[in-house]
Amino acid sequence: MDYPRIYKPDSDSDDTTPAFISRDRRPDRYYDKPEPVSATSDDDLFNFHPLRPPFQARDQKRANGIQTTTPQPVRGKYGAPLLGPENVALVEQNLDLLRPPKTDSGSVMNFKWPFSFSHNRLTEGGWARHQNEKQMPIAKDLAAVNMRLKAGAIREMHWHVTNEWAYVLKGSLRVSVLAPGGENEGVMYVADVNEGDLWYFPAGDPHSLQAKDTNPEGAEFLLIFDSGAFDENETFLLTDWLVHVPKEVLAKNFQTYPDTTPFDHIPEEELYIFPSTPPSEDINKELVVPNPTDPKYFFAYPFSKVEPIKYPGGTVKVADSRSFEASKNIAVAEVEVEVGGIRYWHPTQPEWTFILSGKARITLFASQHNAATYDFFAGDVAYIPPTFGHYVENIGDEPLKFLEVLKTDVFQDISLRQWLALTPHNVVKAHLGFSEQFIDTLPREKQVIVSGEQADWSSDEETM
Incomplete structure (x- = not known):
């Protein structure tokens, strides 16, 4: 039987780190990189801490009718089989919980939520499921909805007590929103948004969403709200409101009084998500008034057309109030990390991360000796409270793509290597024991993404 080539820890070590990136007690020295060895059993695949989850190989063997074993909570001499x-x-999908790295410690609130665990509300026009602090109590500042509309389906006209930010996963939509201001004391904005585009609707501004038939299947998208207490089922809906207003009051408002017959067909139950005819491909045919020309009323943003900035190890592109003026309280980075690469932390803002594709490992440092490591897959949500140290590592065999959504107007992040490089060297040495030679090699420019390429371990001047 052929098994994949793997790196195994030293047999007398309880460290879970692959040997070729292990350190001895002198932080400026590294062990020599060993040659990979051939796994000889399923235990070899499951009883060491992998750079990448090994169950793909296991799944292939199962497909070929080969008996395999269950991953075990064993790390070196620690733990015992199930x-x-x-x-x-x-x-x-949670190997780092089954046998956590030696560096994990103490207690950290759960910061992972797969959308597949959320209750799904199904309708004739599509579905919606949400994540808030009820599902993930650590998520105090941001909540999310994953919504799907069939082609032509409408998310009923509504408004919220929180700001709404959105990212289109698939398909296209036509969105509309009425904002206060302008010559008529009300500005209507209508736009088409496509895969990878954004919109932002301020709290209280009434709006609507409709899937176009550009994609015959309709559209799917993420909605982010700047309150962890947000509940999708507590939205203010147009039909729900009007059915609870006396008809004579409606007649007075719409100046038909005493005739109340125009209001006889208001649904007695909310519509929420319902089928309808797809909008015209020509948006101008549906504009009641021209769209505004002031950028502060541009509530949609063609993020899909923004070219990402390339770095060693991946790409990043950002949208915040500097480029998307209407988005006053939510910013985003769309990040792609190459295999083995890592991305570091954001110091002051709550962070809601969504995995678009690939596999990730995140360790969250919560101070006071508390740290925990979780594994993430496409469709999973990670929530990082403000100031908590963390990294996102690509542990898969393909590029890792994810969204970092921050509750802020301007996107900011911090590079650990830059911090240490720019701090007086004697202070760094006093803390970590690094040699002067090692500190001198640290880049003074911010490293947005750290490449996963292995260093030349024969040189003392290479850095992690």
Whole structure:
């Protein structure tokens, strides 16, 4: 039987770090990089801490009718094999919980939520599921909805007590919003948004969403709200409001009184998400008034057309109030990290991260010796409270793509290497024992993404 080539830790070590990136107690020295060895059993695949989750190889063997074993909570001389029943499918997606790295410590609130765990509200026009602080109590400042509309389907006209920010996952939509201001004391904005584009609707501004038929399947998108307490089922809906207003009051408002017959067909139940005819491809045919020309009323942003900035190890592109003026309280980075690469932390803002594709590992440092590591896959949400140290590492065999959504008007982040490089060297040495030679090699420019390429371990001047 052929097994993949793997790196194994030293046999007398309880460290879970692959040997070729292990350090001895002198932080400016590294062990020599060993040659990979051939795995000889399923235990080899599951009883070491991998650079990448090994269950893809396991799945292939199962498909070929080969018996395989369950991952075990064993790390070197620590732990013991499972004796009782286990949900293997979940275990295999959470290997860093089953056998956490030696560096994990203490207690950290759960900061992972797969949208597949959320209750899904199904309608004739599509579906919606949400994540808020009820599902993930650590998420105090941001909540999210994953919504799907069939072609032509409408998300009922509504408004919120929170700001709404959105990212289109698939398909195209026509969105509209009425904002206060302008000559008529009300500005209507209508726009088409496509895959990878954004919109932002301020709290209280009434709006609507409709999937176009550009994609015959309709559209799917993410909605982010700047309150962890937001609940999708507590939205203010147009039909729900009007059905609870006496008809004679409606007649007075619309100046038909005493005739109340125009209001006889208001649905008694909310529409929420419902089927309808797709909008015209020509948006100008549906404009009641011309769109505004003032950028502060441009509530949609063609983020898909923004070219990402390339760095060693990946790409990043950002949208915040500097480029998307209407987005006053939410900013985003769309990040792609190459295999083995890592991305570091954001110091002051709550962060909601969504994995678009690939596999990630995130360790969250919560101070006071508390740290925890989780594994993430496409469709998973990570929530990082303000100031918590963390990294996002690509542990898959393909590029990792994800969104970093911050509750702020201007996107900011911090490079650990730049911090240490620019701090007086004697202070860094006093803390970490780094040699002067090692500190001198640290880049003084911010490293937005750190490449996963292996250094030349024969040289003391290479850095991590």
